[in-house]
Amino acid sequence: MTENELRRILSGLKIPTASNIARERARHRAALALGRTETAPNSERAVWFWRLTAGALAVALTGVLTWQAWLRPDAPREDTAADQKILKQMQALFPRQVNAVVDDNGKVDLSVAQSPEVGSDQPIVVLFQRHGQMIRVLSYSGHKFCLPLDGHEHCFEILAAAAGGVILEEDDRAWLTAGAPEIAGYSVRAQTLEASL
Amino acid sequence: MGRSRRWTPRANNAKDFARIDVLIYKKRMRNEDVDAPDDELVGRAQAADAAAFTVLFDRYYDMIHAFAYRVCLAESEAEDLAQETFIRAARGIATYRGTASFKNWLFRIAHHVVIDWQRQRIRRRDKEASFAVEMEAQAGLRAPDHTLVHAALAQLPADWREAIALVYFEELNHREAASIMGCAEATLSWRIFRAKRALKKLLSTKGEIA
Numbered sequence: 185m186t187e188n189e190l191r192r193i194l195s196g197l198k199i200p201t202a203s204n205i206a207r208e209r210a211r212h213r214a215a216l217a218l219g220r221t222e223t224a225p226n227s228e229r230a231v232w233f234w235r236l237t238a239g240a241l242a243v244a245l246t247g248v249l250t251w252q253a254w255l256r257p258d259a260p261r262e263d264t265a266a267d268q269k270i271l272k273q274m275q276a277l278f279p280r281q282v283n284a285v286v287d288d289n290g291k292v293d294l295s296v297a298q299s300p301e302v303g304s305d306q307p308i309v310v311l312f313q314r315h316g317q318m319i320r321v322l323s324y325s326g327h328k329f330c331l332p333l334d335g336h337e338h339c340f341e342i343l344a345a346a347a348g349g350v351i352l353e354e355d356d357r358a359w360l361t362a363g364a365p366e367i368a369g370y371s372v373r374a375q376t377l378e379a380s381l
Numbered sequence: 382m383g384r385s386r387r388w389t390p391r392a393n394n395a396k397d398f399a400r401i402d403v404l405i406y407k408k409r410m411r412n413e414d415v416d417a418p419d420d421e422l423v424g425r426a427q428a429a430d431a432a433a434f435t436v437l438f439d440r441y442y443d444m445i446h447a448f449a450y451r452v453c454l455a456e457s458e459a460e461d462l463a464q465e466t467f468i469r470a471a472r473g474i475a476t477y478r479g480t481a482s483f484k485n486w487l488f489r490i491a492h493h494v495v496i497d498w499q500r501q502r503i504r505r506r507d508k509e510a511s512f513a514v515e516m517e518a519q520a521g522l523r524a525p526d527h528t529l530v531h532a533a534l535a536q537l538p539a540d541w542r543e544a545i546a547l548v549y550f551e552e553l554n555h556r557e558a559a560s561i562m563g564c565a566e567a568t569l570s571w572r573i574f575r576a577k578r579a580l581k582k583l584l585s586t587k588g589e590i591a
Contacts, residue, residue: 190577194549197530199447200456210464211438215431217471
């Protein structure tokens with residue numbers, strides 16, 4: 185195909201005329217957009233831009249730091265009383281049978297043993313968090329519990345370590361939760377509850 | 382016979398007179414603006430002169446609308462794309478430094494608008510846009526040659542159509558078109574080559590080319 189042929193063929197494409205309504209609407213909106221951008225001189229606008237950006241960054245940083253402080257391993261401490269109360273209630277219903285209480289964003293699941301053999305000497309709370317989702321597990325040292333995490337079932341054994349630390353074991357792996365490990369995309373924190381149950 | 386019409390403002394009070402002064406000023410400016418060069422109008426638009434920007438709008442709207450239509454091949458979408466191009470141009474006119482002509486600067490904005498349109502199209506799984514193109518091609522409301530070319534262009538990828546639109550309709554050279562599309566000149570030439578080959582194949586099967 186020669187250039188002339190191509191041009192001849194392409195010239196056959198007729199362009200529809202834009203409607204007056206569309207044209208006027210576009211003109212009006214563009215004129216409004218022009219007014220919005222030119223309300224302040226460039227230099228002054230730049231100063232305000234940087235001031236606002238710095239302010240927004242400061243607010244965001246404060247928010248992030250507050251959030252991180254809130255999520256530190258010792259953060260669940262204020263729920264300790266509630267956790268202990270839940271475990272007490274479960275123990276009252278199923279004496280020496282409670283294996284774990286799993287609270288997945290308000291959906292509570294209870295794991296109990298068939299016979300009353302389960303020890304309940306050291307209660308532990310484990311938190312799994314990801315993108316606003318929080319799974320809270322109340323269980324005891326030496327117990328095993330299973331959770332669906334990221335589409336796969338993970339089974340952990342929890343052990344109370346020295347100085348209130350908690351060790352989380354899964355098959356051939358183990359994590360010390362004081363280091364806030366990440367498991368299957370969830371950040372994990374845990375602490376022992378007071379052995380007052 | 383040949384009597385020219387004059388625009389005669391009328392006013393009833395001082396407030397109206399003040400308003401009319403503004404209108405006379407704007408009208409006079411508009412008449413002078415029509416022949417003003419782009420650079421002058423752009424400079425004034427950068428200083429928030431809406432009348433200057435409106436002249437630029439009127440000067441280039443049809444060109445941008447036609448470009449948008451040649452890429453998207455749907456009337457309603459072309460109007461939306463042209464509008465979005467001018468809104469972005471208005472917002473970003475302060476950033477225009479005159480390194481390229483104002484026309485090519487507008488084409489570059491239109492190119493980005495087209496890219497966003499393509500992304501939206503992909504997100505909508507091409508349903509609405511393809512439907513619009515298909516309906517227009519099937520409607521047969523235009524001349525047969527239009528329908529054939531329209532249908533053939535609709536078969537090409539949008540970036541090939543854009544390259545064809547810039548080079549064959551807007552008469553830009555490959556270097557300018559490549560600059561607008563943000564690609565290497567060789568890439569642009571390759572797109573043109575492939576588009577031509579595809580058009581030849583598509584149109585020859587439909588009897589346009591012997």
